[in-house]
Amino acid sequence: LVLLPWTLHSPFPHLPVKIIWADLFFLPMICKAGFDYWRARKRIPVFSFDKAAFLFLGILLFNVLWIDPSLRSVLKYLGIMYTVAILIGLRMIIRKQEGLTAAFWIWFGLALLLSLTGIVAYVIAQKQQLPNFFVVKDHAYLGGGRFLWRLWSIGYTPSMLTAYLHIGLLSALWLKAGTVQKSHALLWRVSIVIILSAILLTKSRLVLGVLVSLVVWE
Numbered sequence: 001l002v003l004l005p006w007t008l009h010s011p012f013p014h015l016p017v018k019i020i021w022a023d024l025f026f027l028p029m030i031c032k033a034g035f036d037y038w039r040a041r042k043r044i045p046v047f048s049f050d051k052a053a054f055l056f057l058g059i060l061l062f063n064v065l066w067i068d069p070s071l072r073s074v075l076k077y078l079g080i081m082y083t084v085a086i087l088i089g090l091r092m093i094i095r096k097q098e099g100l101t102a103a104f105w106i107w108f109g110l111a112l113l114l115s116l117t118g119i120v121a122y123v124i125a126q127k128q129q130l131p132n133f134f135v136v137k138d139h140a141y142l143g144g145g146r147f148l149w150r151l152w153s154i155g156y157t158p159s160m161l162t163a164y165l166h167i168g169l170l171s172a173l174w175l176k177a178g179t180v181q182k183s184h185a186l187l188w189r190v191s192i193v194i195i196l197s198a199i200l201l202t203k204s205r206l207v208l209g210v211l212v213s214l215v216v217w218e
Contacts, residue, residue, distance in 0.1 A: 029090060033090075033092045037092065047091075050091075061077065104174055107167055115168075118151045118198045122201050150204075151203075158204050159205075166210050172191060
């Protein structure tokens with residue numbers, strides 16, 4: 001969780017990264033945490049975890065400013081500050097089951113949106129026989145002059161999309177088990193099939209992990 005906002009690649013200063021996946025989930029969560037705090041008008045409680053996180057930031061700041069004062073070090077430090085803000089925000093939200101449900105709804109909604117747009121883009125790419133912003137013609141995946149059409153949406157790699165949609169699928173299953181009325185069951189099943197279809201279009205080995213999750217769930 002600590003590494004999610006800074007996974008493998010930094011968007012600064014000039015690396016060709018589209019969007020860091022974690023931001024698609026955590027930024028709405030941070031906004032929700034701020035809104036809940038503003039609505040409650042209560043002082044934010046400080047726990048041992050928060051104190052340890054701030055101490056950690058203080059130690060790293062000493063390292064950045066006195067040992068390696070470079071732009072890259074400062075950017076990495078800002079990324080860690082962002083991570084600490086995320087963890088504190090999540091702790092503020094997920095204190096009861098209602099908060100956990102809200103987190104799953106956000107992840108499920110984003111996963112469904114990415115799946116729908118990705119499937120449409122994949123159909124367009126097949127019709128035009130040209131890659132687009134959402135679909136890549138991956139020559140390196142098979143080698144020997146062969147290629148695969150792979151859905152990668154707005155992430156850095158198709159596998160990152162698979163991992164993100166994997167959690168969205170688990171969120172959907174959890175919500176379906178606890179909150180869906182019988183009258184909406186068909187719509188819910190269609191949503192799950194849409195996410196699964198987008199996962200298959202990524203053509204990633206991480207699909208095996210999705211299958212394991214489904215077996216465990218069943």
